[in-house]
Amino acid sequence: MKRTIDRREFLRLAALGGIVFASGVRAADDAGAPTGGGASAADDFYFVQLSDTHWGFDGPPNPDARGTLPKAIAAVNALAQAPDFVVFTGDLTHLTLDPKLRRARMAEFRDIASGLKVRDVRFLPGEHDASVDRGEAFQEFFGPTHYSFEHKGVHFIVLDNVSDPKGALGDGQMAWLGEVLAPLPKSAPIVVLTHRPLFDLVPEWGWSTRDGTQAIELLLPYRKVTVFYGHIHQPHRHMTGHIAHHAAKSLIFPLPPPGSPDHKPVPWDPAQPYRGLGWRDVEAAARSAAYEIHEHPVQPA
Numbered sequence: 001m002k003r004t005i006d007r008r009e010f011l012r013l014a015a016l017g018g019i020v021f022a023s024g025v026r027a028a029d030d031a032g033a034p035t036g037g038g039a040s041a042a043d044d045f046y047f048v049q050l051s052d053t054h055w056g057f058d059g060p061p062n063p064d065a066r067g068t069l070p071k072a073i074a075a076v077n078a079l080a081q082a083p084d085f086v087v088f089t090g091d092l093t094h095l096t097l098d099p100k101l102r103r104a105r106m107a108e109f110r111d112i113a114s115g116l117k118v119r120d121v122r123f124l125p126g127e128h129d130a131s132v133d134r135g136e137a138f139q140e141f142f143g144p145t146h147y148s149f150e151h152k153g154v155h156f157i158v159l160d161n162v163s164d165p166k167g168a169l170g171d172g173q174m175a176w177l178g179e180v181l182a183p184l185p186k187s188a189p190i191v192v193l194t195h196r197p198l199f200d201l202v203p204e205w206g207w208s209t210r211d212g213t214q215a216i217e218l219l220l221p222y223r224k225v226t227v228f229y230g231h232i233h234q235p236h237r238h239m240t241g242h243i244a245h246h247a248a249k250s251l252i253f254p255l256p257p258p259g260s261p262d263h264k265p266v267p268w269d270p271a272q273p274y275r276g277l278g279w280r281d282v283e284a285a286a287r288s289a290a291y292e293i294h295e296h297p298v299q300p301a
């Protein structure tokens with residue numbers, strides 16, 4: 001597919017340290033063959049996912065806590081071909097119980113993010129942004145905590161599993177999800193964006209959604225569903241039936257993998273600064289509902 005090949009070449013020419021990881025996910029029809037639908041190669045696109053910036057964090061796990069977000073934004077702006085849109089999948093700011101400081105951090109984050117040279121920038125809350133006030137401050141700065149939109153034939157659904165302090169979507173949002181899905185054909189390409197994992201990864205660490213199983217059950221009848229999320233500060237892939245779930249790196253500090261003795265931030269390594277930090281671009285092939293992930297590291301200035 002020429003357009004996709006050209007885009008990859010553009011990304012390589014951006015000289016951002018290179019593509020360090022790529023993973024393709026392809027939806028299939030009931031017979032196991034890739035499904036085409038009515039989309040064409042001209043409908044293919046790519047977007048950028050940044051996550052867990054934790055603006056306002058200050059501590060040894062990242063001595064450059066105020067520098068990694070601007071570095072990532074500069075890297076995205078340096079791409080030779082701009083993405084169709086950018087999405088921040090939660091924990092935009094670091095938790096504070098002070099409502100004035102919370103809003104100050106959100107205002108500063110918003111101003112920094114406005115430096116992106118991309119017209120369409122979308123935001124999701126994380127528990128650090130929303131769990132204390134059920135998303136009140138987030139909505140003042142960034143709008144609804146859950147919503148849907150369509151881009152070139154792909155249906156994007158943004159879920160809020162953080163405004164509830166217990167980490168649930170809740171009955172109201174579950175009903176809303178059902179209403180969004182109801183008119184879609186079972187072959188519709190769907191991308192879910194959320195902060196916490198919808199499945200039980202490590203519930204005792206808060207790496208789960210209390211009623212995520214119900215959301216997955218609503219999604220399973222649709223054959224082309226992919227989930228992109230944040231929260232766990234590392235790439236991770238998991239399957240629930242035919243649904244692939246992809247976690248993203250953080251821009252503040254990495255966390256240890258599931259099954260580790262604890263989930264404290266991985267210590268900063270002066271010999272390998274920014275190790276484990278990064279952002280990703282996702283190439284979406286509308287015809288086949290395939291999503292190819294390219295991981296980009298944060299680069300020193």
